[in-house]
Structure formats: structure tokens, C-alpha cells
Amino acid sequence: MIEVRDLTKRYGVTxxxxxxxxxxxxxxxxxxxxxxxAGKSTTLRMILGLHAPTGGSVTxxxxxxxxxxxxxxxxxxxLDAGDVHGGRTARAHLGILARxxxxxxxxxxxxxxxxGLAGAARRRIGGxxxxxxxxxxxAAALLGDPPVLLFDEPLNGLDPEGVKWVRGLFRRLxxxxxxxxxxxxLMSEMxxxxxxxxxxxxxxxxxxxxxxxxxxxxxxLSVTVGTPAAGALSALLLAEGAAVEAEDGGLLxxxxxxxxxxxxxxLGHRIPLHQLTTRTSSLEEAFMExxxxxxxxxxxxxx
Numbered sequence: 001m002i003e004v005r006d007l008t009k010r011y012g013v014t015x016x017x018x019x020x021x022x023x024x025x026x027x028x029x030x031x032x033x034x035x036x037x038a039g040k041s042t043t044l045r046m047i048l049g050l051h052a053p054t055g056g057s058v059t060x061x062x063x064x065x066x067x068x069x070x071x072x073x074x075x076x077x078x079l080d081a082g083d084v085h086g087g088r089t090a091r092a093h094l095g096i097l098a099r100x101x102x103x104x105x106x107x108x109x110x111x112x113x114x115x116g117l118a119g120a121a122r123r124r125i126g127g128x129x130x131x132x133x134x135x136x137x138x139a140a141a142l143l144g145d146p147p148v149l150l151f152d153e154p155l156n157g158l159d160p161e162g163v164k165w166v167r168g169l170f171r172r173l174x175x176x177x178x179x180x181x182x183x184x185x186l187m188s189e190m191x192x193x194x195x196x197x198x199x200x201x202x203x204x205x206x207x208x209x210x211x212x213x214x215x216x217x218x219x220x221l222s223v224t225v226g227t228p229a230a231g232a233l234s235a236l237l238l239a240e241g242a243a244v245e246a247e248d249g250g251l252l253x254x255x256x257x258x259x260x261x262x263x264x265x266x267l268g269h270r271i272p273l274h275q276l277t278t279r280t281s282s283l284e285e286a287f288m289e290x291x292x293x294x295x296x297x298x299x300x301x302x303x
Contacts, residue, residue: 086126
């Protein structure tokens with residue numbers, strides 16, 4: 001378990017993390033989401049004791065990480081896949097980590113095989129692709145068989161097979177009762193992987209709840225309507241105060257009225273309906289809606 005209480009980090013007059021409080025529970029995959037500059041990486045580094053907080057506290061399994069002997073046995077982390085010595089081989093890199101944490105050398109070869117790098121184990125890391133470095137970083141995180149795991153953007157550079165493998169890995173680790181905390185900007189992957197979400201913006205907490213609860217908070221219901229009389233139906237819906245958008249394929253997207261009312265209006269005016277489907281927003285749409293005021297960097301005319 002990871003417990004964050006009133007965690008704050010300031011750099012001069014800039015507040016990177018502002019009084020964050022949340023808990024990451026074992027047996028679940030928790031996604032850590034936020035716009036660029038939201039304070040995610042700084043928070044992960046404070047969890048691992050790499051940055052000292054200005055205020056508040058963070059514990060792993062009830063203790064500050066720095067107080068835990070042989071840290072890889074307690075917490076495994078992938079923060080930056082490129083932060084490795086390019087002149088070493090993958091086997092040597094993991095071997096050094098294993099020796100420093102009193103982990104059996106046999107664990108190195110087993111993990112290289114598990115992450116798909118057995119055939120490249122004796123190659124220098126400097127010649128690895130980003131995806132291969134990500135796999136090596138995941139192997140390093142798993143090396144001590146820890147109960148708590150942290151990953152910062154672990155899917156960067158992975159091909160579709162690799163993404164599928166990582167998704168299954170996280171689910172398996174959580175099913176074993178481990179605490180799995182994953183920072184990512186890929187909303188679609190969080191929809192398929194996470195049980196819970198911690199969402200931050202400009203260093204402050206926006207939400208700490210289940211994925212379903214977060215998506216529901218940001219949901220705007222809409223109804224997709226298919227009809228050969230789109231013009232006539234649009235006029236009726238607009239008169240009722242709905243918002244109507246024409247979509248490809250002759251469909252209408254309607255907000256402001258539910259499917260039952262749309263059906264009643266169409267029936268009353270003898271307008272045939274070929275489709276009437278209620279749609280909820282995706283996690284990405286909910287995220288964009290709830291973090292709109294927390295985005296620090298906007299491109300082009302997004303402002």
C-alpha cells in the first residue's frame with residue numbers, strides 16, 4: 001500500500017505538488033493521470049525518496065521508502081527507461097542490481113526470459129530500441145519480487161504485442177495482491193487496465209476513486225439517432241432545447257434530451273427511426289472535461 005498525506009513540493013515560488021492526499025491499495029491497478037506538468041513524475045520521485053517533500057508525508061507499506069533495507073525487495077520502479085548505462089549488457093545491468101539487493105543471480109535470467117529479452121541479454125543496452133529498454137526497465141522493477149510496483153509511462157515505445165503483454169502483466173501482478181501504480185497519458189490503456197484512478201492537475205488532486213466512478217462524474221450523455229428524416233427531426237429536437245450535431249452516415253448526435261423523449265417526439269410526428277442509442281463519454285472525454293482548467297500547455301487555437 002502507498003499512502004500519501006498532504007504531500008507538497010515547491011521549487012522556489014513554483015508549487016509542483018500541492019497538498020496531495022490519496023491511497024493506492026493492494027490487489028488493484030491504479031492509474032495515475034494528469035496533463036503535462038501536473039506533478040505526476042515529481043510525486044513518484046517523492047514516493048521513492050528521490051525528492052524530499054516540502055511538506056506532508058508518503059509511506060510504502062507503512063514506512064518511508066528510504067528506511068526500507070534492500071529497496072528492490074520492497075518496491076520495484078520504472079521511472080525512465082533511458083536512465084541506464086548504455087555500455088553494459090542487459091544481463092550485467094540486472095546482475096549489478098541483484099547483487100546490491102542480495103537477490104539470487106538466477107532471478108536475472110528468469111526475468112530476461114519473461115520480458116522477452118533472453119536473446120538480447122548479452123547485447124549492450126546502448127543498441128536497444130526504446131521498446132527493449134522499457135522491457136528491461138520492467139524486468140528491473142520485478143527483480144526483487146516486490147509487493148509494490150511503480151511505473152511511469154511504461155508503454156512508450158512498445159509495439160501492439162508489447163502493450164498487450166504489459167496490460168496482462170499488470171493485471172496478473174494485481175491479482176497476486178500487489179500494489180500496482182501506473183502513470184500514463186494513454187487513456188485508452190487505462191480503460192482496459194486500471195481499477196482505480198488518481199487524477200491530478202497543476203499539482204492538486206482532482207479525483208481519487210474507481211475508474212467507473214471517475215468516468216461517471218465526467219459523463220455527458222448523448223443519443224445517436226438514425227433517421228431518413230434528419231432535417232425534420234433536428235428541427236423538432238432543437239425546438240425542445242436539445243443540441244444536435246450531424247455526423248457521418250446521416251446520423252445525429254443529440255445532447256440535452258434522453259432517448260425516451262426523442263422516441264416520443266419522433267412517434268408523435270410519424271418520423272421513422274432506424275437507430276436510437278444512448279452513449280456515454282469515454283474515459284478520455286471524461287478526463288479532458290474534468291482537467292480542462294488544469295492544462296498548463298495548450299497548442300495552437302486550443303485556448
